[in-house]
Structure formats: C-alpha cells, structure tokens
Amino acid sequence: MTWLQRHVRPEQIRELSLLLLIVVAIFFFGSLIDGYYTFRTFNRIASSVAIITVVAVGQTLVVLTRNIDLSVGSIVGFTAYFVGTLIASHNSINPFFAVAIAILIGAALGVVNGVLVSWGRVPAVVVTLGTLAIYRGVLVDLSGAKTVTTDSLPQWLIDLPLLNVLPIGSLDIRALFVLALVIVVLFHLGTIYLSFARRFYAIGSNPEAAQLIGLPMKSVVFLAFVICGALSGLGGFMMLARFGNITVEAGRGLELSVVAAVVVGGVNIFGGSGTVTGAMLGAALIGTLEQSLFRLGISEFWLNAVLGLLILLAVASDAIILQRLRALWTRAELKLIVGAPEKRGTQP
Amino acid sequence: MRKMMMSAAAFALLALAPQSGWTQVATVTPGKDVSMVLLPKFLGILPFDQAHKGAEEAAKELQNPAALQFLGPTPQNSVAGQIEIVTNATTQGVKAIMISNNSGDQIAPAAKVAQAKGVKVVTWDSPIPSAEGEDVFVAQVDFSEIGKVMADMALSILGPNGGKFAILSASPDASNQNAWIAAMKTALKDPKYAQLNLVDTVYGNDESEKSYTQAQALVDKYPDLRLIMAPTSVGIVAAAKALQDEKLCDKVKVSGLGLPSEMLAYTKNGCAPQFALWSFVDLGYLAYYTAYALATGAIKAEEGAKFKAGRMGDYAITKDPTRAKGLRVLMGPFTVYTKDNVEAAAK
Numbered sequence: 001m002t003w004l005q006r007h008v009r010p011e012q013i014r015e016l017s018l019l020l021l022i023v024v025a026i027f028f029f030g031s032l033i034d035g036y037y038t039f040r041t042f043n044r045i046a047s048s049v050a051i052i053t054v055v056a057v058g059q060t061l062v063v064l065t066r067n068i069d070l071s072v073g074s075i076v077g078f079t080a081y082f083v084g085t086l087i088a089s090h091n092s093i094n095p096f097f098a099v100a101i102a103i104l105i106g107a108a109l110g111v112v113n114g115v116l117v118s119w120g121r122v123p124a125v126v127v128t129l130g131t132l133a134i135y136r137g138v139l140v141d142l143s144g145a146k147t148v149t150t151d152s153l154p155q156w157l158i159d160l161p162l163l164n165v166l167p168i169g170s171l172d173i174r175a176l177f178v179l180a181l182v183i184v185v186l187f188h189l190g191t192i193y194l195s196f197a198r199r200f201y202a203i204g205s206n207p208e209a210a211q212l213i214g215l216p217m218k219s220v221v222f223l224a225f226v227i228c229g230a231l232s233g234l235g236g237f238m239m240l241a242r243f244g245n246i247t248v249e250a251g252r253g254l255e256l257s258v259v260a261a262v263v264v265g266g267v268n269i270f271g272g273s274g275t276v277t278g279a280m281l282g283a284a285l286i287g288t289l290e291q292s293l294f295r296l297g298i299s300e301f302w303l304n305a306v307l308g309l310l311i312l313l314a315v316a317s318d319a320i321i322l323q324r325l326r327a328l329w330t331r332a333e334l335k336l337i338v339g340a341p342e343k344r345g346t347q348p
Numbered sequence: 349m350r351k352m353m354m355s356a357a358a359f360a361l362l363a364l365a366p367q368s369g370w371t372q373v374a375t376v377t378p379g380k381d382v383s384m385v386l387l388p389k390f391l392g393i394l395p396f397d398q399a400h401k402g403a404e405e406a407a408k409e410l411q412n413p414a415a416l417q418f419l420g421p422t423p424q425n426s427v428a429g430q431i432e433i434v435t436n437a438t439t440q441g442v443k444a445i446m447i448s449n450n451s452g453d454q455i456a457p458a459a460k461v462a463q464a465k466g467v468k469v470v471t472w473d474s475p476i477p478s479a480e481g482e483d484v485f486v487a488q489v490d491f492s493e494i495g496k497v498m499a500d501m502a503l504s505i506l507g508p509n510g511g512k513f514a515i516l517s518a519s520p521d522a523s524n525q526n527a528w529i530a531a532m533k534t535a536l537k538d539p540k541y542a543q544l545n546l547v548d549t550v551y552g553n554d555e556s557e558k559s560y561t562q563a564q565a566l567v568d569k570y571p572d573l574r575l576i577m578a579p580t581s582v583g584i585v586a587a588a589k590a591l592q593d594e595k596l597c598d599k600v601k602v603s604g605l606g607l608p609s610e611m612l613a614y615t616k617n618g619c620a621p622q623f624a625l626w627s628f629v630d631l632g633y634l635a636y637y638t639a640y641a642l643a644t645g646a647i648k649a650e651e652g653a654k655f656k657a658g659r660m661g662d663y664a665i666t667k668d669p670t671r672a673k674g675l676r677v678l679m680g681p682f683t684v685y686t687k688d689n690v691e692a693a694a695k
Contacts, residue, residue, distance in 0.1 A: 035568070035571065040568070040594075041568075044564060044568075049559075136422065137422070140391050140422050143392055146392075146394065146395055146396070146397065147392070147556075147582075147610070148392055149585060149609075149610045150585065150589050150613065151610065151612055151613040151614075157613075161593065206683075237481075239557070243556055243557050243558075243560050243586070243589070244588060244589045245556040245558050245582075245585050245586055246556060247392050247393060247423070247555065247582065247608075248391070248392035248422070248423065249392070249423045249424065249554075249555045249556065249557075250556065250557065251421075251557075252424050252555070253424075291449060291561075292563075294561060294565050295564070295565050295568055295569065297569070301559075310594055
C-alpha cells in the first residue's frame with residue numbers, strides 16, 4: 001500500500017481535484033477578463049456561493065438517502081417573498097425571529113415533500129417536481145401581484161449583505177458568507193461524528209441492509225427533506241437580504257445550480273457517499289462559473305448548458321474514475337490483510 | 349327646459365353626425381354584458397396590478413355585469429402562457445381580450461384565431477409588433493417620444509460632457525422595450541447627444557436577481573460607466589440597489605422608467621436622480637373603455653373613430669407611426685420624477 005493510499009481516501013482525491021479545478025477556472029477567467037483578480041470579484045462570487053452552499057448542504061442530505069429535492073428553488077422564493085412581506089409590514093420585528101420564521105416556513109414545505117415521499121411512496125423526483133410547481137403557483141396566487149421592495153425593509157436588513165465580519169485589508173469577509181461556512185462546518189462535523197446522522201449514509205448505500213438492521217427508513221428520509229426545506233428557508237432569507245427586491249420570480253432555476261453543486265461536489269447521485277464539504281466546493285465552482293460567464297457576457301442559456309454538462313461529467317466521472325480508484329484502494333487493503341501470500345510468491 | 353335643450357342639442361349632434369362621420373365622438377352604452385379578459389405580461393409586479401385597478405374602475409363605471417377576468421402567466425412561462433390564455437379565452441367565447449404583449453409576434457396566430465371568432469383584441473402597454481391579429485393598441489405614450497425622453501434624461505444626468513452609459517432592459521422579446529430602445533437610438537443621432545456613448549444593452553428578463561447581477565456585471569465590464577438606463581420598473585430598482593450595495597452611487601447613476609413608490613429612496617439619495625413614468629391606472633382604464641367600445645359596436649377599429657373614455661375624455665384611433673400596419677389610441681402624458689416631486693407621487 002502506497003503512502004498515498006494509506007493517508008488519502010478516494011473521495012478526498014476527488015475533492016482535491018475539484019479544488020484544483022476551481023483554481024484552474026479562476027486562472028482561466030482571470031486571463032480572459034480584465035481586472036478579474038480584485039476583491040470585488042471575490043465578494044461577488046462569495047455572495048452568490050453563500051446562498052447556493054446553504055441550500056446545497058440540505059440537498060446533500062437528501063441525495064445521500066437516494067432521493068432528490070427539486071423544489072428547493074421554489075422554497076427559497078416562497079420564503080424570501082413571505083418573510084420579506086412580513087418584515088416590510090412589521091419593520092420592528094426582531095432579526096432572529098425573522099430568521100426563525102424563514103427556517104420554519106422552509107421546514108414546513110419540506111414536511112410536505114417528506115411525507116409524500118416517505119409515506120406516500122411516490123418517487124422523490126415526481127413529488128418534488130410537483131411541489132416545485134405548486135409552491136411557485138401558490139406564491140404567485142397569494143402574492144396578489146405585489147413586489148417586496150428594498151425601501152420597505154428595515155435598515156438592518158439592507159445593511160446585512162454588506163456587513164463585514166472579518167476585514168482583512170480591503171478584503172471583506174461578509175456575514176452571509178460566514179453564515180454559510182458555519183452551516184457547512186456544523187453539518188460536516190454532524191454527518192461525520194453523529195451516529196444518528198450516519199443513518200443518511202447507511203440508507204443510501206444499502207437500503208436492504210439498513211432495513212434489515214432495523215433503521216427507521218421512513219423517518220430518516222422524512223428528516224432529510226425537512227432539514228433540506230429548513231436550509232432552503234434560510235437560503236430564502238439570505239436571498240431577501242442580498243437582493244432586497246423580491247418578486248414572485250425569486251429563486252427560480254436555483255435547483256439546477258444546487259443539484260449541480262451537490263453532484264459536482266462528489267455526492268453520489270445514487271446515494272450513500274459524499275460530504276457536505278464536497279458540496280460546498282461544488283457550490284464554489286458553480287458560483288465562480290456563474291459569475292464569470294456572466295462577466296464575459298455569455299448568455300444565460302449557455303450558462304445552463306454548462307451546468308448541465310458539469311452534472312453529466314460529474315456523474316460519469318463518478319461511475320468511471322471514482323470506482324476504479326476505489327477498486328485500487330480495496331485491492332491495496334486486501335493485499336495488506338493477506339500480505340503473507342504475496343511475499344511467498346516473490347521469494348523464489 | 350334645460351333638459352329639453354340638452355336633448356335637442358344631442359339630437360342636433362346626432363343629425364349632424366352622418367355628414368361629418370369622422371368627427372363623431374361615440375359614447376359607449378353602459379350596462380351591456382361583455383365578458384373581457386385583461387392579460388398582463390405576467391403576474392406579480394406592481395404596474396400590472398395598477399392597470400388592473402384602472403380596468404376595474406372602468407368596469408364599475410360601465411356597469412358591465414360580466415366580471416373582468418385578470419389572467420396572466422407566471423413570469424417564467426410568459427410567452428407560452430400568454431398564447432395559452434388567448435387561446436383559452438377564445439374557446440370560452442369572451443368578447444374582448446386586452447393584452448400587454450410579451451411574446452413578440454409569436455402571439456399573432458392565436459390573436460388572429462380570436463379575431464376570426466369575433467373577439468376584439470386590444471393591446472395595451474406592449475403591442476404586437478406586426479399588428480397582425482390586433483384591432484388597436486392603446487399606447488401609454490408615443491414610443492418615439494419615450495426614446496427622446498430617455499435620451500434627454502441621460503443628457504441631463506451626464507451633463508454636456510457626456511460619458512458612457514448602458515441599457516438594462518426587460519426580456520429580449522418585450523416589444524415595447526425594444527421599440528423604446530430603438531427610438532432612443534434614433535434620438536441619439538441628434539448632434540445634441542453626440543457626447544452620450546451607448547456601450548451595451550443587456551437583459552434582466554424583468555427578474556429582480558438577474559437584473560441586479562446584470563447591473564453589477566455592467567460596472568465590472570465598463571469601469572468608466574456613468575449611467576445605467578433601465579426602461580423597466582423591475583430593472584431600475586434592481587440596478588439602483590446593486591449600485592448602492594457597491595457604494596458606486598456617486599459615480600454611476602441610474603435612470604429609466606420606474607414607479608415612484610419603489611424609487612423614492614434612490615431618488616432622494618441621488619442614486620437615481622431622474623426617471624419617468626405614466627399612470628398605469630389610467631392605462632388600464634383606457635384599455636378597458638377601448639375594448640368595451642369595440643366589443644359593444646360603439647366604434648369600429650378604423651382610423652378616425654372617436655369615443656369618450658369616461659373621466660379621461662375623448663380619444664381617437666389613429667395610425668400608429670411606429671408600426672407600418674398598426675392602429676393606436678394614444679394616452680399620454682408621462683411625468684419625469686426628480687427629488688422634488690417623487691415624494692408626493694409615491695403616496
């Protein structure tokens with residue numbers, strides 16, 4: 001077993017290569033775009049990555065259980081709009097209470113998804129494709145053709161996206177970005193060290209085995225959808241803070257970026273493997289691409305096509321490269337265990 | 349006695365009318381049962397909500413027993429949704445459809461079918477570019493005038509030394525915005541505007557986030573940009589917010605077409621010193637009167653026809669100078685808002 005094989009898992013190689021890909025992308029765009037290496041570019045990318053990341057963390061949990069949540073974009077829009085309307089009419093509302101409401105609205109929408117998938121026995125793709133349309137439809141209907149505008153929001157919310165938590169020289173580390181990092185760290189540690197959270201992996205990697213050892217399959221899947229909804233609700237609040245003006249359009253198409261982030265980040269679309277940190281790296285790559293292609297003036301349609309291509313490439317590379325790597329690692333481990341016969345073979 | 353004189357005068361007018369056909373101002377008869385559909389570009393933004401209010405006001409005045417249907421697609425489905433609504437309304441047998449067209453000429457076949465079934469098709473806010481399938485267009489303001497107003501606002505903000513500016517529009521299919529931009533480009537040929545340098549036109553699709561990101565991309569791409577001109581109420585607030593977040597308001601200004609209530613803060617703090625708009629309530633009101641007059645047969649959709657539109661007074665159908673085959677009813681006027689008058693209008 002080589003040094004590499006002893007110290008690094010195949011999944012980590014994938015995450016490292018993703019990091020490399022991000023660096024390559026940054027150099028690539030830097031050579032095409034004048035004045036790309038500025039703090040302003042960093043802030044643009046960081047603000048857009050923050051929202052994708054928070055929602056992608058929730059999506060990761062769902063994908064781990066061999067499901068998918070396509071309704072996240074609608075949940076983000078729904079929450080952004082209704083929390084925005086609430087804050088606009090009650091300017092004195094406590095900021096933490098407002099965030100709590102956003103998370104609760106998101107979680108409630110996640111409950112609907114979870115119940116239908118777990119106990120309604122409808123495939124997640126179908127359920128969430130339905131709720132994607134339903135949540136947006138309800139939003140358009142209830143909104144009564146109104147828009148949430150920045151001037152109706154209290155000052156703290158307008159200042160929030162510009163709030164600089166950690167000024168390093170002229171580089172801003174903004175509050176929303178830090179919030180996203182905190183979520184990633186919490187969920188990364190949670191999914192690694194909490195035995196409860198390992199159930200997401202167990203169910204996804206081998207449902208039959210998970211059932212045999214008596215894991216509560218339905219409630220675990222249900223929980224994944226609720227957490228995904230809650231984090232989408234938080235993402236909705238972040239969107240409200242960032243853009244200020246919220247129409248019924250808010251968050252449309254976000255599901256594509258989020259699913260791309262998760263899959264590119266190395267979370268296996270067939271469940272059971274992948275990490276929250278990987279999803280964050282995926283979000284960073286997607287965010288960099290989105291902002292940079294935008295800067296190049298490339299049409300939105302191409303941007304979506306690029307995202308689609310990335311999803312396909314990621315899934316294909318999972319199937320081909322990662323499986324070979326895993327096979328290599330397993331062989332090395334086997335050799336280590338049955339080390340003796342190998343020596344005997346080489347003696348004469 | 350007075351009543352008699354009035355009716356005598358009315359009689360005289362009627363008697364005169366046949367000889368001088370084109371000067372006759374038709375008055376519509378209230379209380380007729382005319383089912384009508386008001387179709388905005390999409391649901392969910394304030395201008396269309398205001399137009400709906402105006403149309404309801406007209407419906408109440410005219411005591412139309414058939415309730416007005418305010419039907420619109422969702423924003424992401426605007427083009428296909430509009431065509432579907434026109435087709436469905438035709439099948440249901442409504443008498444008139446009032447469309448703010450967001451589908452370019454793609455809606456023309458559906459509108460033609462509607463006309464063939466006897467439905468009156470009135471466009472408002474945004475016409476059908478080829479005028480096919482359309483009876484008449486209720487124009488908010490003369491389109492070439494809007495182009496000139498935008499050029500004037502740009503000149504007044506940038507000053508005689510001019511500078512670079514860019515346009516942030518709605519969707520590439522929006523025929524009203526496209527016509528205004530074309531009109532503005534024509535206006536810019538005047539030597540008076542020689543120092544104004546239009547560097548780019550980008551589209552925010554009337555989505556707040558997209559428009560916000562487009563505005564950011566513009567200031568990144570053109571470091572010496574001085575003005576973003578957004579002829580759409582969604583784009584203009586998103587651009588103002590983006591520049592404010594970038595702390596660029598002293599350097600780059602925003603102008604265009606917007607709603608006073610949404611623009612108040614930015615006009616007050618100097619981010620958007622000037623912008624223009626007309627009344628969408630009046631536009632909805634006039635569109636309803638026009639469609640009602642056509643559907644009840646009070647007027648025909650032909651050049652020279654005149655009618656009285658309630659509180660707004662008399663209007664005539666004329667040729668539309670901006671479209672070869674189109675007819676229009678011209679509303680006007682518009683207001684240019686500055687920090688001096690925006691507060692009163694925002695209420």
